[in-house]
Amino acid sequence: MAIKSSIYNCVIRELPKIENRAGNITPLTSGKTTPFLIKRVYYLYDVPGGSVRGGHAHKNMQQLLIAASGSFDVLLDDGTNRKTVSLNRPYYGLYITSGIWRELLNFSSGAICLVLASTYYDESDYIRSFEEFKKFYN
Ligand code: TYD
Numbered sequence: 001m002a003i004k005s006s007i008y009n010c011v012i013r014e015l016p017k018i019e020n021r022a023g024n025i026t027p028l029t030s031g032k033t034t035p036f037l038i039k040r041v042y043y044l045y046d047v048p049g050g051s052v053r054g055g056h057a058h059k060n061m062q063q064l065l066i067a068a069s070g071s072f073d074v075l076l077d078d079g080t081n082r083k084t085v086s087l088n089r090p091y092y093g094l095y096i097t098s099g100i101w102r103e104l105l106n107f108s109s110g111a112i113c114l115v116l117a118s119t120y121y122d123e124s125d126y127i128r129s130f131e132e133f134k135k136f137y138n
Helices: 130-137
Strands: 012-014 040-044 053-058 063-069 072-077 082-087 092-096 101-105 112-117
Touching: 053 130, 063 082, 072 092, 082 092
Parallel strands: none
Antiparallel strands: 012 092, 040 112, 053 101, 063 092, 063 112, 072 082, 072 101
16 A cells, blocks of 8 residues: 545646747746656647547656647546546646546647656556556555
8 A cells, every 4th residue: 555645736837938929938947847856758749539548647756737739638536536627728737746547538639738757757657557546545
């Protein structure tokens, strides 16, 4: 058994936005505008309509998810409570602590999900079965 996380610690954070008539900039500085040091950045794109991504939890990794373009929904589950958060602006980030089950769904056409991650890729950090997740944290 591991220490249980709470979906109530997974919050939307407003990101800095430098506005200009010629377009806006959102700068992200590791450990300053993010609640952890960034070790990895990746992005999801060309997601076919109706696809569901995620479907796993991370034992250690924390993430900040940003709808860099378009929109999508994030379902969060801590083994007891569940909530769905919609992301649809590039200047909002959803902070997801470790120990949270997540599914990404309802991607709009052309959506880009930018992910800032606190760890390098490590398959052993994933829990890919919801049953296993429930057992691990309950
Ligand atoms: P996964 O994290 O399961 O994708 P999602 O949560 O978006 O559905 O990753 C899908 C595949 O890509 C899986 O085989 C692992 C691989 N992958 C890497 O090799 N490196 C990475 O940094 C990431 C995020 C995934």
